[in-house]
Amino acid sequence: MSKSKVFLCCCEDVTLQEFRDAFTEGFTELESLKRYTGVGTGFCQGKGCLSEAAGELAALRDIPPCDVRLTNIRPPAEPLTFAQLATLDVPDPLDDPGSDT
């Protein structure tokens, strides 16, 4: 099969070739590849493609997959409508010391 028809991210229609092209352009981390190609930003929020993308990036960089830095996982786990969110009571602010993620 032509590589141009292999999709890495099915939500956002990112092909494997587009991902590789972005790497060649200098986007060498998943955080940047996500923002350049849109990989992992669709309805599944990366659940369907992040590990594939990490594996592909490991191969492109010739490093072990465990050395690929993953993207930050961001809420919600599943997309929610604004109407669903607006029915909730406003929780109190978190007041624990915080962190830098």
Add this chain to the structure above:
Amino acid sequence: MIPLSSGPIPATADAVIIGGGVNGLTTARELAREGLKNIVILEKNYIGSGSTGRCGGGIRQQWTTEENIRLAQESVAMYENMSAELGYQVFFRQGGYLMITESEDDLPALRDAVALQNRCDVPTEFLQPGECLKLVPDLDVSHLKGATFCPKDGTAYPFAVVWGYARACHRAGVKIFIRSQVTGISADDGRIRTVHTDRGDIATERVINCAGPWARSIAAMVGVQLPNKQERHEIMVSESLKPFLDPMVISITNGIYFSQSMRGEIVGGIGDPSEPGLNGPSHFDTRSQLRFAVRFAKALLRYYPRAGQVRMMRQWAGMYDVTPDHRPILGGVPGLDGYYHICGFSGHGFMLGPVTGRKMARYISTGQPDDIITSLSLDRFEKGDLKPDAFVVG
């Protein structure tokens, strides 16, 4: 090509810029245009990973001080030419900013602001609530008492801006090192000497602190006390929709702002008066809260009920680097040659960064501060020369 330098950190540089966000990259590029050689940018994470890449991408000229209006005006002029000038699409779109209020009490200030902006040739107009429907047909104007609109305000894609500037930096010979953290700065005889990093030391006579919310920590390395406080602000993005929303809508009543990106997403945030960092000491925290998502959804549906069935895709947080008067800090400090800071943008660094970077580059290369740099210097806090702007929203 996004040019990232590999290999060892150079042993010497003519200038070391700390921070690979909008401020660091624009300053580096402008410094190179001023003729400075051997410029190094040190970014501790990845390009745009700090406040730039977390921001809403808005660029507005609707301010209440002439200084902010003039700066923003110059910045808009730069954004208008940015894609062509960088040879890189930054997705700048001038859909305007619609500033709305639910309070009669705000109307005199809004009218005064329009008058001041008009005197500066910013084409803002005052609108009655019903007139907003011409701009945003499905806006719920039933709560509104008035609005102002400037068609020349807009949005850009923050990552595209930093990528475009990174490419321009590379073409100009600037070396950009990511995953490279500054661990200390040495000075003696009142001069900057060395920047220490986790990848080695760089001998240099100039260091430019563009570290955003980390600027205070960087300044402390050379004994400079910044009054900046760090505040968490949260933001979200929805699924992509067909184009339906031209302007950025921003409420000075509840602090919500939302616009539609060129990719079709609703991008928006809302200020939270209960955020710990606002009223207490700095609260460095980039985690997300359900509280934000709920508050944003309620505020969005108050003004745009048709968005009820739109899905929120993800939320994140970024840090504002906030000064006591919400104006940036530019310039250097007396008695420490070669140290400069470009920080304290208080949530407006993306919109002002290109123009302040240009002004600071000129100052650094010529030694001549212009009026803006003098006005925004650190010593204003000692002198008590504070001119806060009333339109700090979000």
